[in-house]
Amino acid sequence: xxxxxxxxxxxxxxxxxxxxxxxxxxxxxxxxxxxxxxxxxxxxxxxxxxxxxxxxxxxxxxxxxxxxxxxxxxxxxxxxxxxxxxxxxxxxxxxxxxxxxxxxxxxxxxxxxxxxxxxxxxxxxxxxxxxxxxxxxxxxxxxxxxxxxxxxxxxxxxxxxxxxxxxxxxxxxxxxxxxxxxxxx
Amino acid sequence: xxxxxxxxxxxxxxxxxxxxxxxxxxxxxxxxxxxxxxxxxxxxxxxxxxxxxxxxxxxxxxxxxxxxxxxxxxxxxxxxxxxxxxxxxxxxxxxxxxxxxxxxxxxxxxxxxxxxxxxxxxxxxxxxxxxxxxxxxxxxxxxxxxxxxxxxxxxxxxxxxxxxxxxxxxxxxxxxxxxxxxxxx
DNA sequence: GTCTATACCCGGATAGAC
DNA sequence: GTCTATCCGGGTATAGAC
Numbered sequence: 001x002x003x004x005x006x007x008x009x010x011x012x013x014x015x016x017x018x019x020x021x022x023x024x025x026x027x028x029x030x031x032x033x034x035x036x037x038x039x040x041x042x043x044x045x046x047x048x049x050x051x052x053x054x055x056x057x058x059x060x061x062x063x064x065x066x067x068x069x070x071x072x073x074x075x076x077x078x079x080x081x082x083x084x085x086x087x088x089x090x091x092x093x094x095x096x097x098x099x100x101x102x103x104x105x106x107x108x109x110x111x112x113x114x115x116x117x118x119x120x121x122x123x124x125x126x127x128x129x130x131x132x133x134x135x136x137x138x139x140x141x142x143x144x145x146x147x148x149x150x151x152x153x154x155x156x157x158x159x160x161x162x163x164x165x166x167x168x169x170x171x172x173x174x175x176x177x178x179x180x181x182x183x184x185x
Numbered sequence: 186x187x188x189x190x191x192x193x194x195x196x197x198x199x200x201x202x203x204x205x206x207x208x209x210x211x212x213x214x215x216x217x218x219x220x221x222x223x224x225x226x227x228x229x230x231x232x233x234x235x236x237x238x239x240x241x242x243x244x245x246x247x248x249x250x251x252x253x254x255x256x257x258x259x260x261x262x263x264x265x266x267x268x269x270x271x272x273x274x275x276x277x278x279x280x281x282x283x284x285x286x287x288x289x290x291x292x293x294x295x296x297x298x299x300x301x302x303x304x305x306x307x308x309x310x311x312x313x314x315x316x317x318x319x320x321x322x323x324x325x326x327x328x329x330x331x332x333x334x335x336x337x338x339x340x341x342x343x344x345x346x347x348x349x350x351x352x353x354x355x356x357x358x359x360x361x362x363x364x365x366x367x368x369x370x
Numbered sequence: 371g372t373c374t375a376t377a378c379c380c381g382g383a384t385a386g387a388c
Numbered sequence: 389g390t391c392t393a394t395c396c397g398g399g400t401a402t403a404g405a406c
Contacts (some may be wrong), residue, residue, distance in 0.1 A: 010389085046384075047390050055382070086296040108293070110341040140343060141334075141359070143382065145326065148333025156295040158325060167325040174326070174359030190403070197371090219400065231401075232372050 013051045014038065015041065017061045021102065024062065024165045028101045028161070046063045059105065060115045067116065070095055071124040084131035089168060091144055097152040107147065132175055142175035194246065198236045200226065208289065209247065213286045227253045244290065245300045251291045252301065255280055256309040268302045269316035274331055274353060281335040289339070292332065317360055334335035 009017065019040045024032045034055055038045040052058055070092070077091035078084045096103040112119065125139070132138040149171065153164060194202065195319045203354065206226045219240055223230040239241055255277070262276035263269040281288040296306065310324070317323040338349060 033380085035380095043389085044391065045382085046392085049383070050389055069270065082308055107336075107342075108340065126245075135355075137348065137351040137355045140347060140349075141330065141356040144333030144352065144356065145330040146333070147337060148329030148331070149326075151292075151336070152329055152332060155293065157292075162325060166322040166328065170322045171326040171329065171359075175355075218398085220398095228371085230375065231374085234401070235371060244390095 010051060013061075016048060016052055017058060017065070020058050021062055021065070024105065025099060026099050029105065060112050062102060063106045063112065064116050064120065066099065066102050067120050067124060071120065071127075074124060074127040078127045078131060083176065084127070085142065086172050088127060088131055089142075089172045092146050093150055093153075093168065097153070100154050103150070107151070134147040138175050142171075145175065195236060201233060201237055202243060202250070205243050206247055206250070209286050209290065210284060214290060218246065228306075247287060247295050248291050248297065249301055249305065251284065251287050252305050252309060256305065256312075259309055259312040263312045263316060268361070269312070270327065271357050273312060273316055274327075274357045277331050278335055278338075282338070285339050288335070292336070323360050330356040330360065 012165050016037060020032060020037050023036050023040060027036070030120045033045075034048055035045045037058075038048055073095050077087040081087040113121065125143075128143060129136060129139040132142055149164070149168060152158060158164060158167075201222060205217060205222050208221050208225060212221070219230045219233055222243075223233055258276045258280050259273050262272040266272040298306065310328075313328060314321060315326040317327055334349070334353060337343060343349060343352075
């Protein structure tokens with residue numbers, strides 16, 4: 001199943017993307033230079049340009065891979081528990097905290113929609129919409145809440161003593177599908 | 186009333202901060218170089234260092250000023266309408282959309298708490314806590330929601346057709362103080 | 371308080387040899 | 389496909405003259 005945009009790249013280019021990701025996750029965005037990527041592969045920076053057009057292409061590949069991973073994570077989470085929105089929220093937070101620099105790279109700018117695999121963005125969104133009972137306003141509000149919580153947590157914006165789990169629960173409860181009488185199926 | 190941290194700076198330093206703010210708001214963070222600031226003031230970059238220690242000090246001043254403005258905005262909003270949380274949310278969104286680059290400078294990193302005027306952060310937070318009926322979890326969730334909405338809107342993350350006002354209303358309703366029977370006073 | 375000159379670092383990217 | 393050499397741009401910041 002082709003879920004990663006970097007699969008359209010040559011094998012060598014995929015190695016370069018993989019090296020870039022390691023550097024990004026370990027050293028942050030300031031460490032992600034073409035020179036550093038080349039060094040990790042044991043070559044010189046100019047050689048990279050035989051395989052990748054430019055740095056921006058590399059970043060698009062990283063963003064695309066991250067999006068695909070989030071979509072997969074959402075689908076697993078939604079299928080797992082009896083409270084899809086809570087499961088998705090938990091998965092979202094977990095993924096973001098596990099990949100802070102990649103998460104920021106993905107979120108801190110407009111999506112390069114014209115360079116992503118078609119349907120990728122919708123795939124991630126669909127599970128959230130479903131979990132909010134098909135209400136797009138609630139889905140967007142829930143997305144905003146989750147992103148806000150994650151990014152404020154990453155940026156150490158809350159007081160150290162703050163109970164972030166409680167705040168998460170408060171938000172998830174606010175946007176969850178209203179339980180219907182009887183079965184939800 | 187001393188609400189702005191840059192009031193502790195010399196008059197010339199405040200002129201520099203003002204120039205920096207104009208550049209930041211008009212050209213974004215990449216345009217905010219010491220050279221550009223100096224040029225706007227009709228001097229050379231090295232001269233700035235007679236008045237300001239370094240660039241980071243300048244950024245702290247910008248952040249501090251922005252925080253003070255937000256706190257003032259919140260206080261006015263909370264006092265104005267009959268639904269404080271909705272008023273604050275509206276003020277928050279309005280301020281952020283009016284100052285996108287400054288907003289990001291303020292939010293995209295940990296707060297330099299040790300370099301801010303004491304009580305400044307709490308002052309902004311207090312109105313939100315009050316508007317959520319004193320529930321800190323709800324206040325944090327509301328903060329996260331508002332920040333998420335604003336930053337996703339700034340980053341053009343929602344579909345162009347999305348009704349963001351509706352999403353805002355959905356979130357504000359979710360975190361607002363539960364109306365008590367009779368009067369709220 | 372401003373200047374010139376400059377040190378020192380970094381980055382992305384290209385040309386052309388091998 | 390990799391290399392060396394290099395271009396060209398940018399940035400913060402300091403030294404020392406005036």
